[in-house]
Amino acid sequence: GGNGESIRTGMSEEAIRLAFLDNLFYVQGRFLEVASLDDKYKALAYTVRDRLLHRWVSTIRTYQQANPRTVCYLSAEYLPGPFMGLNLLNMGIEEPTRKALQSLGIDLESLIAYEQEPGLGNGGLGRLAACFMDSLATLQIPATSYGIRYEFGIFQQDIRNGEQVETTDNWLHYGNPWEVRRPQISYDVKIGGHTEHYTNEQGLHRVRWVPHETFRGVAIDTPILGHDVNTVNLMRLWRAEAAEALDFHAFNEGDYYGAVLREVRSETISKVLYPNDAPEIGKRLRLLQQHFFVTCSLQDMMRVHRTTGMPIERFHEKFTVQLNDTHPAIAVAELMRLLLDNHHLDWDTAWHVTRHTFAYTNHTLLPEALEKWPIPLFQSLLPRHLEIIYEINSRFLDEVRQRYPFDPDRAQRLSIIDETLPRHVRMAHLACIGSFAINGVAELHSQLLKETVLRDFYELWPEKFQNKTNGVTPRRFMLLSNPGLGSLLNETLGHGWETDLEQLRGLEAHADDPAFQERWRQVKRQRKEALAGEVHKLCGIDITPTSLYDVQVKRIHEYKRQHLNLLHIITLYNRIKRNPALDIVPRTFIFGGKSAPGYAMAKLIIRLINAVAEMVNRDRDVAGRLKVVFLPNFSVKLGQWVYPAADISQQISTAGKEASGTGNMKFSMNGALTIGTLDGANVEIREDVGAENFFLFGLDADAVSHTLANGYRPWDYYNANQELKDVIDLIASGFFAHGDRSLFQPLVDHLLQHDSYLLLADYADYIACQDQVSAAYRDPQRWTRMSILNVARIGKFSSDRTIAEYCRDIWKVQPVPVKLD
Numbered sequence: 001g002g003n004g005e006s007i008r009t010g011m012s013e014e015a016i017r018l019a020f021l022d023n024l025f026y027v028q029g030r031f032l033e034v035a036s037l038d039d040k041y042k043a044l045a046y047t048v049r050d051r052l053l054h055r056w057v058s059t060i061r062t063y064q065q066a067n068p069r070t071v072c073y074l075s076a077e078y079l080p081g082p083f084m085g086l087n088l089l090n091m092g093i094e095e096p097t098r099k100a101l102q103s104l105g106i107d108l109e110s111l112i113a114y115e116q117e118p119g120l121g122n123g124g125l126g127r128l129a130a131c132f133m134d135s136l137a138t139l140q141i142p143a144t145s146y147g148i149r150y151e152f153g154i155f156q157q158d159i160r161n162g163e164q165v166e167t168t169d170n171w172l173h174y175g176n177p178w179e180v181r182r183p184q185i186s187y188d189v190k191i192g193g194h195t196e197h198y199t200n201e202q203g204l205h206r207v208r209w210v211p212h213e214t215f216r217g218v219a220i221d222t223p224i225l226g227h228d229v230n231t232v233n234l235m236r237l238w239r240a241e242a243a244e245a246l247d248f249h250a251f252n253e254g255d256y257y258g259a260v261l262r263e264v265r266s267e268t269i270s271k272v273l274y275p276n277d278a279p280e281i282g283k284r285l286r287l288l289q290q291h292f293f294v295t296c297s298l299q300d301m302m303r304v305h306r307t308t309g310m311p312i313e314r315f316h317e318k319f320t321v322q323l324n325d326t327h328p329a330i331a332v333a334e335l336m337r338l339l340l341d342n343h344h345l346d347w348d349t350a351w352h353v354t355r356h357t358f359a360y361t362n363h364t365l366l367p368e369a370l371e372k373w374p375i376p377l378f379q380s381l382l383p384r385h386l387e388i389i390y391e392i393n394s395r396f397l398d399e400v401r402q403r404y405p406f407d408p409d410r411a412q413r414l415s416i417i418d419e420t421l422p423r424h425v426r427m428a429h430l431a432c433i434g435s436f437a438i439n440g441v442a443e444l445h446s447q448l449l450k451e452t453v454l455r456d457f458y459e460l461w462p463e464k465f466q467n468k469t470n471g472v473t474p475r476r477f478m479l480l481s482n483p484g485l486g487s488l489l490n491e492t493l494g495h496g497w498e499t500d501l502e503q504l505r506g507l508e509a510h511a512d513d514p515a516f517q518e519r520w521r522q523v524k525r526q527r528k529e530a531l532a533g534e535v536h537k538l539c540g541i542d543i544t545p546t547s548l549y550d551v552q553v554k555r556i557h558e559y560k561r562q563h564l565n566l567l568h569i570i571t572l573y574n575r576i577k578r579n580p581a582l583d584i585v586p587r588t589f590i591f592g593g594k595s596a597p598g599y600a601m602a603k604l605i606i607r608l609i610n611a612v613a614e615m616v617n618r619d620r621d622v623a624g625r626l627k628v629v630f631l632p633n634f635s636v637k638l639g640q641w642v643y644p645a646a647d648i649s650q651q652i653s654t655a656g657k658e659a660s661g662t663g664n665m666k667f668s669m670n671g672a673l674t675i676g677t678l679d680g681a682n683v684e685i686r687e688d689v690g691a692e693n694f695f696l697f698g699l700d701a702d703a704v705s706h707t708l709a710n711g712y713r714p715w716d717y718y719n720a721n722q723e724l725k726d727v728i729d730l731i732a733s734g735f736f737a738h739g740d741r742s743l744f745q746p747l748v749d750h751l752l753q754h755d756s757y758l759l760l761a762d763y764a765d766y767i768a769c770q771d772q773v774s775a776a777y778r779d780p781q782r783w784t785r786m787s788i789l790n791v792a793r794i795g796k797f798s799s800d801r802t803i804a805e806y807c808r809d810i811w812k813v814q815p816v817p818v819k820l821d
């Protein structure tokens with residue numbers, strides 16, 4: 001390149017231009033005039049990837065020299081979002097790249113918009129794992145994030161006649177330039193079969209697992225660069241392949257299907273992500289997927305451990321392994337198997353290493369979301385693991401009986417095995433017994449864990465229990481998503497806040513400054529106009545940026561109460577119909593989120609949202625003062641348009657049900673005000689931003705459990721509140737279903753007869769709170785002050801703070817800065 005820098009690693013506009021053209025010619029085999037958007041995107045991706053791998057090589061060299069204690073994050077889901085924009089930002093080459101492409105007549109934004117994100121997750125849990133990767137690298141912590149490289153990610157959601165329709169997510173169709181296949185890094189994965197116990201010639205007891213089938217897991221690596229550092233950690237995802245791609249013998253016999261059968265069968269393991277954020281009992285492939293990525297990951301750690309020369313008895317000193325919910329909990333039994341059967345350690349030593357290696361994070365209190373596997377399935381798939389689990393359990397129960405000699409019920413409650421027929425393996429129990437630390441993801445959630453689902457374990461091992469309140473990365477969700485806000489903050493606070501978010505406190509001094517307020521409103525206005533453009537493109541609906549953008553985007557679930565949001569919208573609609581001259585604050589209600597394909601009530605809620613939208617958006621009396629939009633196919637990419645454009649963030653789950661929430665943090669970081677319940681991290685957000693800057697309503701977690709325990713009767717609330725009655729009756733009338741009363745009957749019936757998520761009990765307070773929101777919005781000075789103070793006091797909710805706490809309290813690891821060679 002120009003001033004002596006190589007075009008493979010140079011950071012100047014000139015070097016990047018030459019590198020881009022070089023990749024276009026010699027990787028894509030295209031010249032500019034005939035290059036497609038995909039060619040240009042790939043050429044730029046390879047240009048950026050070279051600079052990532054340059055830093056990765058330096059990182060690996062540093063780690064080999066330092067042999068540091070390393071964090072391994074095991075997660076069945078990752079939602080990293082599109083890579084191009086964040087990699088350019090974290091490497092600090094956005095401007096030179098934009099100019100280099102401009103000089104070639106290419107708009108960088110068009111290439112960034114073209115990228116398809118890896119949708120390898122369902123929602124909160126998967127996105128949190130991605131925010132953690134960004135913070136681990138930015139804090140220069142040696143870490144590897146392990147998971148599954150699904151060929152097909154979370155389904156694409158289309159809305160047809162108001163209904164969710166799922167289509168296959170073929171994200172790899174045009175290939176993925178950000179990943180590097182590592183054929184040399186591959187491991188055997190055994191399943192099924194039986195075990196053989198024998199005594200070897202030295203008279204020692206040995207166990208052999210004779211599998212029914214053996215597959216291969218191959219590593220596919222994606223470099224994860226930290227912000228403004230040289231550290232590149234890896235996201236190492238496993239792809240399933242047959243030990244032998246083609247069975248030539250079968251082929252010679254002319255059995256062509258037989259010849260490829262093994263390959264097809266094996267690939268099935270990592271074929272597709274399970275699209276539910278609640279388990280389905282006994283899905284064989286799901287357990288196979290969990291065993292698959294766990295055994296590959298632990299074997300990979302053992303390979304790295306061997307290179308350190310440290311004895312296997314010190315494995316837990318080299319590696320600390322975080323279990324992202326129970327999905328990788330089989331790891332406790334798998335590490336024992338590898339230590340006992342492959343390294344021939346005695347039980348006690350193996351167990352000592354194992355329980356000092358793992359830590360477990362719980363992400364949900366919903367009883368139906370706690371995974372348990374039927375013993376027959378476990379026996380057929382993982383016979384050796386089941387033997388080990390039985391042994392772990394009997395030694396554990398011995399300890400429990402010693403501790404509580406006269407309390408057989410407690411032992412039964414604590415047992416890994418649920419004896420009620422058909423017998424099941426309780427994965428949360430295996431995780432708790434095999435881990436040295438157990439944490440929830442927000443203070444209220446961690447408290448409820450100790451009082452409810454994990455109470456017995458808390459009473460047994462209170463020292464294991466911790467809280468680690470979630471956080472989100474301000475790089476993607478502030479700087480990248482909201483550059484206008486980023487430059488206003490840089491101008492006002494200087495640089496540095498994006499890696500030390502507490503510096504945002506400096507905004508408090510500007511909260512009442514009229515000039516600064518005006519700049520602040522302009523930033524929000526620009527994002528609202530940008531989103532209006534995207535809504536027009538995606539839904540063909542025109543929304544008004546002067547209206548209040550009232551947003552609820554998250555997975556569709558009854559406990560998240562998207563249908564309570566709808567009860568408010570219909571209430572406003574009825575108010576206008578009763579008095580068309582009513583002076584209300586114009587609102588645009590924006591929904592987004594996928595429903596698990598088999599979750600009928602969630603799908604009905606999506607249908608009702610679109611049905612209400614159809615009626616309200618064309619109603620002449622309403623005259624555009626209310627607009628309802630359902631944004632299809634919500635994703636990280638779409639979130640980056642939505643979070644910066646919101647005025648109100650809806651966080652209205654039934655108290656005690658949302659473990660933390662992370663969307664709530666992304667909205668507040670972009671100056672939206674929250675209307676919410678005292679649930680999950682809402683409690684801590686309100687604590688930090690100030691009660692006067694948060695719109696609170698509803699029963700708290702104690703009141704919810706008391707109300708449900710004392711025979712809750714939703715009918716009473718229906719009969720006692722005329723506005724509520726009118727709303728429910730309107731839905732029941734078929735008004736939103738072209739007169740078809742039966743369509744939404746199941747939803748109405750459930751609300752009047754069960755309402756297990758207390759919508760009717762919280763309705764009146766919610767409506768009153770929304771009226772306060774409208775009143776506040778009429779006073780721009782007051783609203784802008786509240787918005788500025790929300791950002792000023794949101795510092796705690798950076799995933800850098802969360803990861804720093806995991807490093808200090810659980811992983812006991814230190815940063816290892818990397819010098820670029």
Ligand SMILES: CCc1ccc([C@H](C)CC(=O)N[C@@H]2O[C@H](CO)[C@@H](O)[C@H](O)[C@H]2O)cc1
Pocket residue numbers: 122123124125126128276277278279280325363364369371441470658659660661662680
């Ligand atoms: C087996 C199917 C399955 C898949 C995913 C899950 C996740 C635990 C669900 C999830 O995403 N939980 C969310 O995790 C976030 C990150 O901690 C929290 O912020 C959300 O409150 C919680 O619902 C449960 C069951």
